[in-house]
Amino acid sequence: MQALALVHLAVALLAAPLLLSVINKTKAFFGGRQGPPWLQPYRELTKLLHKGVARSRSTSWVFVAGPIVSVAATALALCLVPLGVVPALVAFPGDFVLLAYLLGLARFFTVSAALDTGSAFEGMGASREVQLSALAEPGLLLAFVVLAVATQALSLTGLFARLGTDGGPALVLVFVALLVIFLSENSRIPVDDPNTHLELTMIHEVMILDHSGPDLALIHYAAALKMWLLGTLLIGVPLSPWVSDGFASLLLGVLAMFALAVLVGVIESSTARLRLTRLPQWLLAAFVLTAVALFVVMG
Amino acid sequence: MWTEFALMLLVLANLRLLGGSRLLACISTAAFQGVVLGLLPLTVASWPLDPRIVLLSLLSLLIKGWGLPVLLRKALRETSVNREIQPIVSLNLSLLFGLAVLALSGWLGSRLPLPTSASALGAPVAFFTLFTGLFLVVARRQALTQVLGYLVLENGIFLFGVLFAHSTPWIVEVGVLLDLLVGVFVMGITLFHINRAFDAIDSDRLAQLHDLAVQRPSPTEPTE
Amino acid sequence: MNTLASALALFALGGVLALLTHRSKRWATRFGVGGAVLGSLLGLWLSLPAAINNGVDQLSIQWSLPYGSFSLALDALSAFFLLPIFLLSALGALYGVGYQEHSKRRLGVFWFFYNGLVLSMVLAVTASNAVLFLMAWETMALSSFFLLTFELGDKEDHPAVREAGIVYLIATQLGTACLLLLFLLLGHTSPSLDFDALTASGAAAPAGVLFLLALLGFGTKAGFVPLHVWLPEAHPVAPSHVSALMSGAMIKTGIYALLRIMGVLGQPSAWWGWTLLGIGLASALMGVVFALAQRDLKRLLAYSSVENIGIIGLGLGLGVLGQVHGIATLATLGYAGALLHVLNHSLFKGLLFLSAGAVKHATGSLHLDALGGLMRRMPLTGSLFLFGAVAISGLPPLNGFISEFLLMLAALDGSAADGALLHAIAAIVLAGLGLIGGLALAAFTKAFGIVFLGEARTPQAAQAKECHPLMLASIFTLAAACVGMALFSWALLPGLAPLLDGLTNTSSQEALGEAASSLRIIAGFGAALLLLVGLFALLRRRLLRDREERIVGTWGCGYLAPSARMQYRSSSYADPLTRLFTGLLRKQEHRPAPTGVVPEPQRYERHSSDPARSLIFAPLHRLLLGLAIWLRPFQSGRVQLYVLYIAMTLLALLAFAFWS
Secondary structure (H helix, E strand, C coil), X not given: CHHHHHHHHHHHHHHHHXXXXXXXXXXXXXXXXXXXXCCHHHHHHHHHXXXXXXXXXXXXXXXXXXHHHHHHHHHHHHCCCCECCECCCCCCCCHHHHHHHHHHHHHHHXXXXXXXXXXXXXXXXXXXXXXXXXXXXHHHHHHHHHHHHHHCCCCHHHHHHCCCHHHHHHHHHHHHHHHHHHHHHCCCCCCCCCCCCCHHHCCHHHHCCCCCHHHHHHHHHHHHHHHXXXXXXXXXXXXXXXXXXXXXXXXXXXXXXXXXXXXXXXXXXXXXXXXXXXXXXXXXXXXXXXXXXXXHHHC | CHHHHHHHHHHHHHHHHHHCCEHHHHHHHHHHHHHHHHHXXXXXXXXXXXXXXXXXXXXXXXXXXXHHHHHHHHXXXXXXXXXXXXXXXXXXXHHHHHHHHHHHHHHHHHHCCCCCCCCCCHHHHHHHHHHXXXXXXXXXXXXXXXXXXXXXXXXXXXXHHHHCHHHCCHHHHHHHHHHHHHHHHHHHHHHHHHHHHHCCCEXXXXXXXXXXXXXXXXXXXXXX | CHHHHHHHHHHHHHHHHHHHXXXXXXXXXXXXXXXXXXXXXXXXXXXXXXXXXXXXXXXXXXXXXXCCCEEEEECHHHXXXXXXXXXXXXXXXXXXXXXXXXXXXXXXXXXXXXXXXXXXXXXXXXXXXXXXXXXXXXXXHHHHHHHHCCCCCCCCCHHHHHHHHHHHHHHHHHHHHHHHHHHHHHCCCCCCCEHHHCCCCCCCCCHHHHHXXXXXXXXXXXXXXXXXCHHHHHHHHCCHHHHHHHHHHHHHHHHHHHHHHHHHHCCCCHHHHHHXXXXXXXXXXXXXXXXXXXXXXXXXXXXXXXXXXXXXXXXXXXXXXXXXXXCHHHHHHHHHHHHHHHHHHXXXXXXXXXXXXXXXXXXXXXXXXXXXXXXXXXXXXXXXXXXXXXXXXXCCCCHHHHHHHHHHHHHHHHHHCCCHHHHHHHHHHHHHHHHHHHHHHHHXXXXXXXHHCCCCCCHHHHCCCCCCHHHHHHHHHHHHHHHHHHHHHHXXXXXXXXXXXXXXXXXXXXHHHHHHHHHHHHHHHHHHHHHHHHHHHHXXXXXXXXXXXXXXXCCCCCCCCCCHHHCCCHXXXXXXXXXXXXXXXXXXXXXXXXXXXXXXXXXXXXXXXXHHHHHHHXXXXXXXXXXXXXXXXXXXXXXXXXXXXXXXXXXXXXXXXXXX
């Protein structure tokens, strides 16, 4: 099983950018376009890695550290996630707390790097980012509590291994709540629009306006890894009760990841962005859903 | 399993009512809650179905899922009030309040010596529905939301009846249902007439109808 | 025990010599700092091993005070709380050398009170007699009051300093009043007021009442909501090393004393646990929300102390609940998390206050919106502050995460035992700490980002210089301690077993072992993270070796004349979040409506006021003032009348005594 975990990690590290092309292809399909080629994200990464860097004279070493820390923290967090019943590389009681807080560390440095430029736009993005993540955090942790209470396990691996079908209604709620958090944390519609071209409306994209070259490549890569990471948590909920074989879980899990990407594409093509002032309520809704799930599980 | 699912939907509908910002959506949610409540007796009952339970189910589906919402929508349309909910307690706070009450109901449900019911969640959800109704009556400004609150309140009572069906005579349920229909009907008509007389149906303004208001200047000030 | 006595003697000697030599600034500083540092080092050498071995070491000296005896006892609990006291005293003193290098005040007086504060804190933590404890407690309050107001009249914020001093004095006296009552009730039938002799069964009031009195009295010192009002007033005006000592060590004596009294009271009830949990959560949430809304760096840090005391209180609540429900893991890890957070908080809060002082030293201001861009002017201070900010936000790989993780693990472990109540605890603790962590991240990215990053907002900030090497050394030591705690907590945790056994009355070995193995993996992750970051940094350097790194202006989205004024400021950064807590923050806006065809220039102001102060303390104050005015005729100013009062009181007491 440990070998499968390694395979999962390798697949995640390699295939994460592909999620973006699936989303883009789906959106192109709905828009009646052909869309960029499948390997476009990889091409962009290599292009950026081969470029020089332009750095603002307002910045300090924190600006450079931002992308590095965020990619390191996200990659480490990937060692903690199982894919369905494929175990995580490392599992211990309470590991999901470490997972959530590693993402927090990545955020701390991304936000600091944004503030380091002294730009009003990037300050604005940073301010919105900390608001949304502070509101998403309780929902995420509460979702783990629900799963932990439902399965009587304290590590992510044990939790997904023991997830049964009898959790029924509560698991649906947890799935929906995690989907909301997934969309918010990965800056997708309806929370944030990755394709917007107006700085005033951006959240994640506006924070990285001043990054260039390899720094920008690291940021894009970290974002892709983060999407994979939160995606595995999301698809583990419907996947693990039905698939008990490790190899099948790995295969189906990777397929499900891309299905999730298609779902994101569909959501992005069919819904509009929420008004910024409505976002707290949207995240509160995710929290409420997990709370109801806890109520159902405890009942 | 299905009972649990239905109860969960009821909880979600309550929370939607607490957090929703549009009257029309809230009416639809109440209607949805009515439909779920109508179907609930069927999930609880054992096969073969008792014809009286089927009748109860059909009747409540008809009244709560169709009759009352139609009436309320008509009232909304004809009184042309502001279609946004006007909360006294903000929507976000209402939601958090809802969660607190949900926890409280869970605790109450586990404490009360109730006759065995179809689901462990039954009593807490019934309590929660009841409290949601009360909260809507207290914490919303428009008269229409208050009607909605009474409706939800009654849903909670109905839920108690369904879950403890073997200890409540079904005819009482039907009686309550008819009472409710009449009540909402009367309120709808009253609202309509008040609206015609005063051009507004904020319950704040209804407060001006009390005895002291007679000495005050005319209550028919223009609406904004 | 002799070591402790020698340490105490060194503090006393240093303080008195400093006072005697106050005419010579150099000698006063030498004596004061020497006493504090040497005494602390001696104390550390003593208390470190004692914190791990639970042997009780006692010292008793005959004393002619009724009910009092000069008896000190050093057990694991005392020794544990001595650690931050000694550490911060020594580092604070060293820091003070640099900080007050150019001070024109009489440093002899300062160092006298500094050593007095340290001495009284040590006494308060080791006293095993109630009278001695109260005396130490009062000395602590008084010496910290004089330290706090040391810079009175130094500059334009004279009234602020005076008000802060008065608020602090009143708050701490109110707390002491509760404590007097507590010990009077507790010692009602007991022959002596030694802690060993006191029991809840011999008290004149139910244990619950005593617990509440202790919570009120010690909670005032610790800074639980709503008793925290003095913290945000006192810290901004105090010299920074005093703030560090007060926030890092002194408020923890409140936690220590609460634990000590709970030990005396015996088996707790469930509602104690719920009360502590609730107060802890409320303090943490309110503290962090207010921290987020502040515009003064040290006020922000003060409110964050309220937050962290709340987290500690939450841990104590978990411990009590575990004890009541008989769940060893919940009790052990709850207390362990609280205790570790006591230590961790003193490390990173000390670090943050000291670096805030360095900022003040360099720029003359602590107003967030007057700073900015200091990272390039003071790279060492800035980098060390960053360590503190990451640690206090509870993020891995630093030590703040360790204690928060233990608390969450406690709650989760508790929920593994069946019971809806325990599931509810897990949900409350995880969701609560998650929200608090997220808000703390916002508050500290704000503190760090606005002060150290971006462009300088004032000429003073643009001219800032790196501070005195001794100041830097103290800050660096604390940062190193933060990293060390994070990487080696798994090795330290089992050492707490004797202390936790005493607190929980169960064996904590097993729970601690499990937690330690988790912490070990976390430490591994921390090390891996540092390694990976280093690796990526090297890789980046390799990649960019023969490419150009252009230094350009910040991209202004097409705007060509950006200025430092256009940056996001502290209140705009926090606005999306503080907007959600408008009700709690009691924001008041002053926005005069423009009038006339050509309106005059307008001012826009926004204040937030602390509800604890305006809703609880202000009405109480008005009430007391009303009473005082009513009593005023008795104070006529005539000596004869006063003597008459005394005589009448004496007569009345004599009559009362002989009546019965």
